[in-house]
Amino acid sequence: MSIFLTGDLFFGNRSDVLRATMESRQRLCESLAVQFSALVASDDIETIDLTLQNLVLRDGEISSAALRTEDGKLQAESGNHRERWADVAPGKSTMTHTQVPIFKNNQRWGTVEVRFADAAPVSTVDRYLSPFVMLALYISVAGFFAYAFFMKRTLKHLDPGAVIPDRVKSALDVLTEGVVVVDSKGQIVLANAAFTEKINANSRQLLGKRLAQLGWNLEAEQTVPWELAMQTGESQLDQQMQLKMADGTVLTFQVNSSPVQDEKSKPQGALATFDDVTEIVKKNVQLSDMVGELQQSRDEVNRKNEELKVLAERDSLTGCFNRRAFFERAYAEFSEAERSGSELSVIMMDIDFFKAVNDTYGHGVGDDVIKEVGRILEDGMRGAEVVGRYGGEEFCVLLPATDSAQAARIGERLRHEIQEKVWLCDSRIDQKITSSFGVTSTADSAESADALVDRADQALYESKESGRNRVMVWRRPAEPEAAAS
Ligand SMILES: Nc1nc2c(ncn2[C@@H]2O[C@H](COP(=O)(O)OP(=O)(O)OP(=O)(O)O)[C@@H](O)[C@H]2O)c(=O)[nH]1
Structure with missing residues (x-):
């Protein structure tokens, strides 16, 4: 339609000019006819003749002119009209031969004939190139070019790869890393050899496909990095993507994408590189x-x-430190007390008449009693204080940074608690169970941890000897004394 309108604009004008020329010639003749009708009415043929002579003389466009009656006789003529008006059909005007009727008393009387000069010589080309032919020719040629242009664009669309020069493709094919170029719609316009080989695809099959739809494992709503690069205008680096292949295997690529922009920074596409890191x-x-x-x-x-370690350090029945682990602690605490100058106390305790417990209630009940005593002793300790099962029904307690008076008070509290609680631990026991305590500390110049424990044992022996169920603080052998009962 555009072509037609444009053609009409050019060639339609030419036909308008011709039409206007013809109309003006017709008007001239009609004006002559009006004048001549008046002259014919007064039989003034002479004036008509004179007018025709002048007309041919003065107007270069008019070759001849005449006044012809209805019976075909020429009443007046000029410019050798007879010859110039040969073979002209009556009553029909053309561009060069114009004829207008004359009336007398409302009756057709004759015709004014004017032979206009031929236009510029009409060449064969001009003869055939009438406005219509020109218009048709123009539409054909312009249509051909428009069609060619449209087809070129269409083919370019159908073959997106055509936008990348071959030398660029060849250069990219040399790379070991996969390279894909997409257009602004994310459609592949180039995939280099490394990429097509890696994904077992044919380069031409890939052209025009959306790179995002090759089978990537994507999260819901996830935007692929090359589209993100186009949206943000910024490179997207080190994105890891997984591609599921037709045979079910999954390839992992390290993907870098950069936007491709025009001079106005408008995204035209993106370039993405694919480094196969599946093995890594x-x-x-x-x-x-x-x-x-x-x-x-x-x-x-x-x-x-x-x-x-627990098994090695702990007593299996009570969970308290066993004798070996207890002595390890005792050595460490003794050294620390010596280094720091702080006082270290030791309590040794033994359940009274425990043989009778076993004998009366059985060995199982005896075990429960030992466990309960161990629990009371453990619960009564704080921080670095340590309880060890020294043997049988005998326990030993380490009290760092504690003097013997404090240790005796702790011993007294434990003795009381055992007496009040232990017999309740088993419903078969119907009497209170007591225990005896011996206490000592480094303040009495024990030379070693062994000596310290030994002195606590001596104090315990004194407790037993002096009636049991009491706490005795160690005194030099000559003078051990009772602390409480
Ligand atoms: N049930 C039980 N009994 C034990 C365990 N270890 C030692 N005994 C018993 O504890 C008793 C200790 O008795 P003795 O050393 O004679 O002293 P005692 O009867 O407690 O009397 P005093 O200590 O003098 O008050 C023995 O009969 C041992 O068999 C044990 O793990 N479980």
Whole structure:
């Protein structure tokens, strides 16, 4: 339609000019006819003849002119009209031959004939190139070019790869890293050899496809990095993406994307590089699994070590430190007390008449009593204070930073608690169970942890000897004395 209108604008004008010329010639003739009708009415043929002579003389466009009656006779003529008006059909005007009727008394009387000069010589080309032919020709040629232009664009659309020069494609094919160029719609316009080989695809199959729809494992609403690069105008680096292949395998790519912009920074597409890191990721996963397993084994070993340590250090019946572990602590605390100058106390205690408990209630009840005593002793300790099962029904307590008077008070509290609580631990026991305590501290110049424990044992012996169910503080052998009862 545009072509037609444009053609009409050019060629339609030419036909308008011709039409206007013809109309003006017709008007001239009609004006002559009006004048001549008046002259004919007065039979003034002479004036008509004179007018025709002048007309031909003065107007270069008019070759001849005549006044012809209805019966075909020429009444007046000029410019050798007879010859110039040969073979002209009566009553029909053309561009060069114009004829207008003359009336007399309302009757057709004759015709004014004017032969206009031929226009510029009409060449064969001009003859055939009438406005219509010109218009048709113009539409054909312009239509052809418009069609060619449209087809070129269409083909370019159908073959998006055509926008990338071959030398660029060849250069990119040399790279070992996959390279894909997409247009502003995310459609592939170039995929280099490394990429097509990696995903087992044909380069031409990929052209025009949306890169985002090749089968990537994407989260819901996730925007692929090359589209993000186009949206933000910024490069998107080190994005890891997984591509599910037709055979079910999954490739992992490290993807870098940069926007391709025009001079006005408008995104025209994006370039994305794909580095296949599938093997590295696999190895990383294996490594991480191994590290996890190692961690588990290490935790297991630590747990076992912890258990072993507990088993090695703790007494299985009461959970208190065993004798060996207790002495390790005692040595450490003794050294620390010596280094710091603080006082370290030791309590040794023994359940009174425990043989009778076993004998009366059975060995099981005896075990429960020992456990209950151990629990009371453990619960009564704070911070660095340590309870050890010294043997049988005998316990030993380490009290760092505690003098013997404080230790005796602690012993007294424990003695009272045992007496009040232990017999309640088993419903079969129907009598209170008592215990005896011996107390000492480093203030009495014990030379070692062993000596300290030994002195506490001596004080305990004194408690037993002096009637049991009491706490005795160690005194030099000559003068042990009772602290409380
Ligand atoms: N049930 C039980 N009994 C034990 C355990 N270890 C030692 N005994 C018993 O504890 C009793 C200790 O008795 P003795 O040392 O004679 O002293 P005692 O009867 O407590 O009398 P005194 O200490 O003099 O008041 C023994 O009969 C041992 O068999 C144990 O783990 N469980």
